Amino acid sequence: MTLTGNLLDLPTELVLAVFHCLEIVDVLNLRLCCRRLNELSKERVVWVDILRRQQETLPKAQFSAFFSKEEYHSDEFAFQHAPVASLEHIATTMHRVSVAWALPRIVAAGRIERRDNANFLGIDIFLDRWLLVVYAEGKMDIFDLLDTGSPAPVPRETLVVEDTAWGSYSASLGETGRSLFVAVAEVSPNLFLEVYEIEFAEASTSQSDISVSFFNRVRRLPLDSPKLLRAISPSLSLVAFSGASVVELINWNSVGEDTLERASIKPAYVDDPEFLWNGIVALRFVGPYLIAKTRSLELHHYGTTEDRPPPFKHYFEHKTFREVTFSYPRLVEQTESQKTLEFTMLGSDVIQGLFQFLVKIQVPIANPTPDDTYRHVPQDSMHPQMEIDLIGVYPMSLAIAPPSSSASSSRVGRSSGVDTPTPVTSHNPFLHGFGPFGHKSPASVSRGFLSTFCIGPEGKRAIWVERARSSIGREVQVWDHNMRATSNRILENWAEHLGPNCVEIEKKVILKVSSYDLRGECDDITHCAFGEGLGTIVLGTRSGNMHVLPVLQP
Template identity: 25%
Template sequence: MLQPRVRSCLLGLEVFLDRWVLAIYADGFLNVWDLEGEGQSRWANTTIHPDQCASYTSTFDTTSLRVTLAVVASRILPAISRKAMVYEIQLSETCAPTFNVICVFPLSASSSTARRLDVSKGLLAFSQLCTISLFRWPSNHRDDIFESDSCNIRTYQEEREEMYTTIHTLEFVGPYILVLKTRSVEIHPIPPQFCNTNTPCTLPTLRHHFRKYSFRDFCVAQVEKNGDDTYVVKFLASDVIQGLFFFSSTITIPSNPLEEPTLHVDLVYIHSMIPSIPVRRLKQNEHALQPSDEASGSSGRLVLNTGHVRSPFFVSAFAMGPQGMRGVWIERRRGTMAKHIVTCRFTTETEEEGEELLGDSEAEAGLADAPILLDGRVVHTLKSPDLNEDLMHCALGEVGGIIVVGNRSGDVLLLDIGV
């Protein structure tokens, strides 16, 4: 367990270069641990007290070892107020991390959740339901936002279903904002006054609809730029009923203004909770998830046609490395209080020799393009009936395989077991 633990009510965890761990607490405390530091240099913290932290987003610059963190600070008494606070956290290999406030500015009720920031553009993106609020954060520590420094972008809204198709994650992709929603992926052009690229201002809005899934959370890898006009974004999505889904999306923005941009979203891997989804599985998979003891009985187990045994589970948290090559999730199987920490690798080649098709026998024909079964490996199991020890958060160091998890009571635990 990482010490000291200042507060409970953990809001989120981040890992940088397999060495520094950032923990954000809902009661306003921000902690950074240096896993290789000693004594006073091992830990640093700050607080936004008496405000509470409602949401946050961060980005990391590997060259300068600088974390840029934006938090939404809220207060109820004596009056309801909301503001954005942008920090620079300077990491160092020789001394303790330091926190510096870049700017603070007020927020309206429509800017409820911090989603993404882009340091190069100086942009902060918030969302509420299906609306994006875009801000250019103040320079020179100004505490005011002019009207020209902000705008709202309305995304697609299905009639009477806004509460069920809300925005979960945003990502800046060139002149676009990638919007990940409950039932769709959308790309919306950044307004020209906020975009410093030479791309034409008349970019269209594109959408990919999820017809069979309803996602409640996403984890996005770093944007990959291939050539001058193609971007690849990998993301892991959670459907609480059907399981985990790994997608690769490709956005092509031609330099020729006469050519239309394109958005392609491919489902590559599935860690399925139900047996009816047809998938492929590699015969040789050293990371295959073995059936748990709870699934060995006849009651409640799910068996695919090829004999692959699975038991119903619930994913309480998941994370993916910044390169989109490794993942980790925390699941609980039916009929047990044990929490399993499961890891996996996302291979780059999806067409490998020795693949075996799993699924309904009547649907096997013509499923050469079916997604691959995302098998994981249980690396740690925590058995406890105490709800305070439920694992609610996790983060992953992709290079060395360091896993950091956080429980309901605010403890942060380090698992140096690799993936």
């Protein structure tokens, strides 16, 4: 007997259940069939379900643009109160970006010319929209990347501090996500710390109406010596500086210069020969801790002033990272006794390549404060644990030194006194570049290097710029979290050396540029930033120009 039926004969609840099983493209196609399916495809439950599924693999959508500070509470609030048309727009945009993220891009009209011979300190993108550019000559620009009024973005707001030079900076969103805090270290003519707040105006349902207010200088404090500014925490009102082996913290909300709260973290490395050459390259506030160092990953409670070993220290065996970048820490689990925070770390070893780690920190909550900021939690009552898992490698031309049997993934509670030997690597490409550690590309034959790289705030996308030695070409490459699922490079010898969870980071080239002269129009790319949700990439060059690479329509 042949069973026949019509989808339209089903009750509404069952039709919506069918939508639940469809991908976003199928939902959009199905709505073209008839008026009833068109109407059902616009139900809130359909697009909330699609957005929930997208958040499992794609960067999180920014819902706060549709609500004021008082109205917006959480994503769940947005699911229930945002216009359905807005939810559909966000979901379709995220899908389009995911499809086009790894497709080739072009350098067209999105070129931002160098301003007043200024030199970059750095560039960052916040909320997938606001491009922050900090210059060494005491200048800051805020660009709106969603402004379509001109071929190339123009500064929305500009700060100029005359006759001043900045040596370093750090920027972070405020707790509400409605303001941006930027700390700069002045190195000439005097030594000062300056903290600025940039507030985003109240949003409306029309994104073109959103603006930024002027640069509000929150604090200007004297420094006793030149310092390298590494991190800022608006919620704690703390900035972190680093020296050769010391981390100095300054609370910019402390009253008066004479009573300025300063704290120095001077770890005591007893019988540790690596102390002499294990320098600090990055700091990140994670819960009540600072994460620091290059040959190791360490946790230091920011309230600690005594010389003592760090509560946790993990060595990266046979690796020397010149630069590392972190995603934002996110809360993955919380109980009455502890919180589990997770983030992704991307580190560049000049010789071996790019390494990606997944880091989980379990923070016991002892005598938590009402605002849950850990401000008054005693160090002795905090016994953290940390899991570090190597999940990806982008190998360059040389051999990757295999770690010890337990180094690829670790879970430790207290400091380990195990010494790490000085790195030793071969100068012959592993398996001549044609094995699981080779790319079968010019970089496998001639030693290449990365000129700049960064990972997104959620750790689901990353970009880097590779240049082969003795070559005029540069490749802009991208990575996506979903590429791991399709990788076929998980071979037996790879897992044996680098761990069962480690895969080769695939090479997805989206742009190739060449220049015979590093001072030329397509000169050396030294800075990069991108919006993880909308996929817009900004490249900064040595000459001070910037190129904006939006996602092209697939």
